[in-house]
Amino acid sequence: MTPSPAPESPSEPALVAAYRAGDERAASELVRRHASAIGRFLFSSGAPASEIEDLVQETLFRAFRGLDRWRAEASFRSWLFTIAGNLLRDSYRRRKGRRVVTLEDRDIPDPADPHGELAAGELEERVRLELGRLPRLQREVFLLRAQEGAAYEEIATALGTTPGAARVHYHHAVKRLKELAR
Amino acid sequence: MTGCVRLSDRIPEVALGRSSWTAEEETHLRGCADCRAEWALVRAAAALGTRAPIIPEPIAMAAAIQRRLARDRADRRQQRRAWSLAGLAAAAALAFAVWTGRPERSTGVTARDLPAATATQALVPLPELESLEPAELDSLLRMMEAPLVGSSTLDAPTLGELENSELEQVLASWEG
Numbered sequence: 001m002t003p004s005p006a007p008e009s010p011s012e013p014a015l016v017a018a019y020r021a022g023d024e025r026a027a028s029e030l031v032r033r034h035a036s037a038i039g040r041f042l043f044s045s046g047a048p049a050s051e052i053e054d055l056v057q058e059t060l061f062r063a064f065r066g067l068d069r070w071r072a073e074a075s076f077r078s079w080l081f082t083i084a085g086n087l088l089r090d091s092y093r094r095r096k097g098r099r100v101v102t103l104e105d106r107d108i109p110d111p112a113d114p115h116g117e118l119a120a121g122e123l124e125e126r127v128r129l130e131l132g133r134l135p136r137l138q139r140e141v142f143l144l145r146a147q148e149g150a151a152y153e154e155i156a157t158a159l160g161t162t163p164g165a166a167r168v169h170y171h172h173a174v175k176r177l178k179e180l181a182r
Numbered sequence: 183m184t185g186c187v188r189l190s191d192r193i194p195e196v197a198l199g200r201s202s203w204t205a206e207e208e209t210h211l212r213g214c215a216d217c218r219a220e221w222a223l224v225r226a227a228a229a230l231g232t233r234a235p236i237i238p239e240p241i242a243m244a245a246a247i248q249r250r251l252a253r254d255r256a257d258r259r260q261q262r263r264a265w266s267l268a269g270l271a272a273a274a275a276l277a278f279a280v281w282t283g284r285p286e287r288s289t290g291v292t293a294r295d296l297p298a299a300t301a302t303q304a305l306v307p308l309p310e311l312e313s314l315e316p317a318e319l320d321s322l323l324r325m326m327e328a329p330l331v332g333s334s335t336l337d338a339p340t341l342g343e344l345e346n347s348e349l350e351q352v353l354a355s356w357e358g
Contacts, residue, residue, distance in 0.1 A: 024244075024248055027244050027247070027248060028240070028241055028244035028245075030244075031240045031241075031243055031244035031247065032240040032244070035237040035240045035243060036234075036236065036240075037231075039234045039235060039236070039237050040230075040231030040232070040234040041231075042234070043230070043231070043233065043234035043235065044227060044230045044231055044234070049234075049235050052234060052235045052237075053235065053237060053243075056237055056243070057243055057246060057247060060243070060244075060247050061247050061250050061251065061254075064247060064251055065251060121233075123222075123226050124226045124227075124229055124230040124233065127223065127226045127227055127230060128230055131227070142227065143227065145194045145224075146194055146197065146223075146224045146227035146228055147227060147228055147230075147231045148198075149194045149195050149198045149200060174190070174220050174223065174224075177223050177227075178216075178219045178220065178223060
């Protein structure tokens, strides 16, 4: 018996069109596909873990409300990241410039092992801390590259810049982050 | 140096497990501290994403978003209606102001600004006229019309410009 071919999952423009036509399942599918990635992006950008779910929901709410602004040249996810980035910036402003990165128990050095090497988790946390201090474009370009593997062309479309400028932002971010990783 | 740029472009996809190093790239990586630092950094950033809190129920979240969107649409409709009503109210207020403003403009009206009969009614309300016979009334009206309508009114003084004695004279003539 020949297995029937698996149904192709609908493309994002198709899902967006279906949602616009009133198909709420399309919205659920878009949320299922992107919610976790937005959470990763927000967390890596310095949003507190306790606020991630609310911020993800707010990002998606704003996205659906402004769906007409999405240009399919950029991937839907990259576009969502720019909305999440705006949201985070607004959140910083509401907090009057205070960074939202918080130290958690696991980040406090163990006094019994003051000379121990940096644990991988600690390096990640330091990267996260430093990412929160980067200029917004550098941070977003870096995360779109490092976490999504997005090409410079796609990043440029999503962030309204040029591929060359996106490349420069990425290298500035890497240079600054390298300094802390040394 | 070219090797560093090329490697840098490849780092994210290898870090995300979408590709693997070629032998040449591995050799470069072993010998280049800068590229090793970038490799470690990108891997840390990619791993950082995995530590993000998991979104527990995307379907429930989608439903919550749909509810918010429905509320938002209703709010916007209500807001549009409120603005429409406010616009209508403003238009009505403007129309009313224009309409009520017209009599105010005629405060300084003179007899020559109005048809004779209207001027008579408006400026000289005389209940005594009601007791006159039709013939007497006709005669009186003809007399009143003469200076206002029968000749040019360009030089005719308004009632307001008359001296008291002149005004009394006019009234006396009207009342017979």
